[in-house]
Amino acid sequence: MKKSEIxxxxxxxxxxxxxxxxxxxxxxxxxxxxxxxxxxxKFRVGAALRLKSGRIVTGSNQENAAYPSGLCAERTAxxxxxxxxxxxxxxxxxxxxxxxxxQFAAVAAPCGGCRQVLLETADRHKHPYPVxxxxxxxxxxxxxxxxxxPINFDASSL
Numbered sequence: 141m142k143k144s145e146i147x148x149x150x151x152x153x154x155x156x157x158x159x160x161x162x163x164x165x166x167x168x169x170x171x172x173x174x175x176x177x178x179x180x181x182k183f184r185v186g187a188a189l190r191l192k193s194g195r196i197v198t199g200s201n202q203e204n205a206a207y208p209s210g211l212c213a214e215r216t217a218x219x220x221x222x223x224x225x226x227x228x229x230x231x232x233x234x235x236x237x238x239x240x241x242x243q244f245a246a247v248a249a250p251c252g253g254c255r256q257v258l259l260e261t262a263d264r265h266k267h268p269y270p271v272x273x274x275x276x277x278x279x280x281x282x283x284x285x286x287x288x289x290p291i292n293f294d295a296s297s298l
Contacts, residue, residue, distance in 0.1 A: 146290045151281045158279065162232070165190055166274045168198050169213075169234040170244070176200035176213065182240035185248055187213040189221060191228040192267075197221040214254040218261050229265035233258070233285065236274040244276040255289040262286055263294055 158166065165188045173186025178201055185201040199216030211219075214235060221230065237248030250258060250271070262268045262285050271288060273280040282288055 148282060148287045148290065151283070153279050153281065155278065161190070162234075162272065162279075165196065165232060165234040166236065166272065166279065168196050169236045169274060170238075172198040172200045173213070173236055173238050176238075177202045179203060180205070183245075184238040185213040185235065186237070187217040187233060187235050189217050189230050189233040191221060191225055192231050193225070193228045195225065195228065197225075212251060212254050214250050215257050218257055222261065222264075229267040230261055230269045231267070232270050232272065234272040234274050234279075244274070247273045247275045247280055249273055250288060252289075256293070258285040259289050259292055259294060 155163065168188035169186040171186070172188065173184045176184035176186065178184045180203050186198065188196055188198045190196055197217050197220055199213045199220060201210065201213045202216060203210040214233070218230070221228070235248050235250060237245040239245055258271065268284040268286055271282045271285045286292070
């Protein structure tokens with residue numbers, strides 16, 4: 141038997157330590173989270189991504205009474221960017237979430253389905269990108285989105 145360990149390096153920064161470009165993305169994710177359609181979970185998620193061109197694309201979770209017909213914020217933003225700007229790779233993604241009491245959650249990490257889409261988006265453009273998990277007081281940063289799904293299924297698996 142061989143045993144191995146998977147370690148995902150995470151850097152944590154206070155908001156004051158972020159660059160202006162990083163703060164701009166966090167602000168965009170927070171703004172779009174406020175308008176998420178989440179009448180069932182009351183957990184409003186916002187995602188903001190920056191494309192190589194400098195464009196910012198946002199998305200929020202969109203719930204539906206007929207589960208699982210809704211869509212997560214990350215996929216809303218990534219699919220929109222892929223459809224509207226197919227040749228413009230993602231260079232950074234921020235995810236944040238608000239609880240029912242309108243306070244930001246300590247951290248909101250992408251679900252498994254979203255992690256798969258993050259991975260495919262990076263592979264599509266051969267351009268990995270950092271993911272910022274913006275909490276109430278700080279941001280956890282994973283330098284390469286592919287690290288969020290370490291044992292993954294990709295095109296080489298087909």
